[in-house]
Amino acid sequence: MKYNLWFGVYDGKEVKLSENFEESFLKAENPSPLPFNVSELGMQVLGESYYRILRKTALQVSEKQVERELKREDRYVVALVKALEEIDEAINMLNEKLEDIKAVKESDITESFESKIRELRELRKEVEREIEDVMKKIAPNMTELVGAKIAAKILERAGSMEKLVRLPASKVQVIGAEKSLYKAFARMRKGKKAKIPKHGIIFLHPFIRTLPKTKRGKMARFLAAKLAIAAKIDYFRGEVDENLYESIRRRYEELRRK
Amino acid sequence: MKELMRNVYLKDGTLVTKSKYGSHYGEKVFDGFREWIPWRSKLAAMILKGHRLKLKGDEKVLYLGAASGTTVSHLADIVDEGVIYAVEYAAKPFEKLLELARERDNIIPLLFDASKPWKYSGIVEKVDLIYQDIAQKNQIEILESNAEFFLEKGGEIVIMVKARSVDSTAEPEEVFESVLRKMGERFKIVNHGSLMPYHKDHIFVHAYKSE
Ligand SMILES: C[S@@+](CC[C@H](N)C(=O)[O-])C[C@H]1O[C@@H](n2cnc3c(N)ncnc32)[C@H](O)[C@@H]1O
Numbered sequence: 001m002k003y004n005l006w007f008g009v010y011d012g013k014e015v016k017l018s019e020n021f022e023e024s025f026l027k028a029e030n031p032s033p034l035p036f037n038v039s040e041l042g043m044q045v046l047g048e049s050y051y052r053i054l055r056k057t058a059l060q061v062s063e064k065q066v067e068r069e070l071k072r073e074d075r076y077v078v079a080l081v082k083a084l085e086e087i088d089e090a091i092n093m094l095n096e097k098l099e100d101i102k103a104v105k106e107s108d109i110t111e112s113f114e115s116k117i118r119e120l121r122e123l124r125k126e127v128e129r130e131i132e133d134v135m136k137k138i139a140p141n142m143t144e145l146v147g148a149k150i151a152a153k154i155l156e157r158a159g160s161m162e163k164l165v166r167l168p169a170s171k172v173q174v175i176g177a178e179k180s181l182y183k184a185f186a187r188m189r190k191g192k193k194a195k196i197p198k199h200g201i202i203f204l205h206p207f208i209r210t211l212p213k214t215k216r217g218k219m220a221r222f223l224a225a226k227l228a229i230a231a232k233i234d235y236f237r238g239e240v241d242e243n244l245y246e247s248i249r250r251r252y253e254e255l256r257r258k
Numbered sequence: 259m260k261e262l263m264r265n266v267y268l269k270d271g272t273l274v275t276k277s278k279y280g281s282h283y284g285e286k287v288f289d290g291f292r293e294w295i296p297w298r299s300k301l302a303a304m305i306l307k308g309h310r311l312k313l314k315g316d317e318k319v320l321y322l323g324a325a326s327g328t329t330v331s332h333l334a335d336i337v338d339e340g341v342i343y344a345v346e347y348a349a350k351p352f353e354k355l356l357e358l359a360r361e362r363d364n365i366i367p368l369l370f371d372a373s374k375p376w377k378y379s380g381i382v383e384k385v386d387l388i389y390q391d392i393a394q395k396n397q398i399e400i401l402e403s404n405a406e407f408f409l410e411k412g413g414e415i416v417i418m419v420k421a422r423s424v425d426s427t428a429e430p431e432e433v434f435e436s437v438l439r440k441m442g443e444r445f446k447i448v449n450h451g452s453l454m455p456y457h458k459d460h461i462f463v464h465a466y467k468s469e
Contacts, residue, residue, distance in 0.1 A: 238350025
């Protein structure tokens with residue numbers, strides 16, 4: 001048996017001391033609980049200064065990790081959301097082709113199509129789960145307000161957390177509606193009638209969808225304002241503010257009763 | 259001044275911990291004490307609701323969901339001769355936790371995912387107490403695996419449960435019942451209770467590991 005410890009590797013008899021504690025700290029993984037206490041063994045090897053060295057190593061490793069994490073996590077979500085959209089398109093496309101083929105003739109090939117589509121749906125679920133996990137971590141307030149899916153889509157459209165926190169609430173409210181906005185403008189240019197979209201991605205939120213049409217605008221504005229605040233707290237502090245969710249829930253109840 | 263727990267006092271109606279350190283999250287500091295704000299810390303709320311922990315001060319603690327260290331800072335005042343392994347996976351609040359860990363010598367900061375205890379199994383020692391406040395759907399499973407890796411027999415557990423994090427559609431009472439049932443299968447529950455008015459739809463559960 002070999003045990004990976006932050007200060008080295010233990011084979012049950014001897015400790016091979018690590019030459020670089022920061023490296024061994026990050027490799028101190030073991031599949032099951034250690035049958036001994038790591039601090040007792042460590043003190044036999046490192047003596048009185050065990051905790052001092054452990055703490056120093058943890059601080060050094062953490063400082064580097066934090067910097068790296070802060071830089072890349074929102075980019076990771078952006079990439080995942082883009083991937084999710086591509087997967088959706090691929091599924092739709094394959095489904096269409098499958099229907100086309102089936103309409104002409106039942107054949108073995110249709111089963112291959114079906115199993116590909118199933119695989120893609122599995123992948124889709126996996127990507128969605130990952131987006132949820134990461135969003136909870138890097139944007140807990142946004143996720144609490146509108147759920148990971150909507151929050152991630154908004155982040156993707158903004159491009160990064162840094163860009164998102166610079167957007168005014170009015171922009172957050174319509175983010176994601178750009179496509180229909182351009183379409184509407186294009187129609188108007190051609191002299192046709194068109195509706196200007198009032199809500200973007202946040203329209204998917206149940207607190208908006210379940211309200212009567214006349215009240216949706218109000219709720220969307222309120223939600224967007226709180227969401228803009230949530231993004232800022234997520235970006236600058238990263239801690240959940242319980243009052244945010246309470247406030248949108250109260251506003252929703254108010255509008256529903258009126 | 260009334261002593262409620264080791265290094266924890268009620269001073270003119272305000273909960274405080276005895277501390278030689280400065281303010282960490284905007285709490286007031288006066289001659290050797292730091293105000294412990296129950297609206298900010300669920301552990302403070304638990305104590306003000308009348309529940310106590312028996313701590314001697316030299317305990318080893320595994321703290322899951324340390325965030326920026328609000329509660330960790332007070333727990334570090336209490337176990338001033340012990341060690342706190344503070345696990346947090348979000349980088350932003352962790353930055354602030356690092357500031358705290360640089361100033362205190364009894365906090366080991368760990369930027370890890372608490373749902374993967376094997377990743378820090380060669381770092382964290384056997385502990386006397388696991389404190390968990392992570393607001394996750396699967397928080398009991400996360401607790402169980404950490405207890406299996408690190409908690410001594412007879413070791414204590416304190417967890418904070420937020421109903422909406424476990425199930426956003428069910429009634430809080432139902433959520434709490436199911437959490438207590440699940441915890442009771444593996445651990446001996448000592449006490450539990452609400453954190454009102456400080457934290458809405460939250461409970462604490464205090465338990466220990468019997469086998
Ligand atoms: C309610 S806050 C904790 C507040 C803190 N205990 C205090 O009182 O000062 C919950 C924290 O748990 C963290 N968390 C959630 N899931 C986690 C996981 N799997 N591993 C590590 N930390 C996690 C979140 O990032 C968040 O900072």
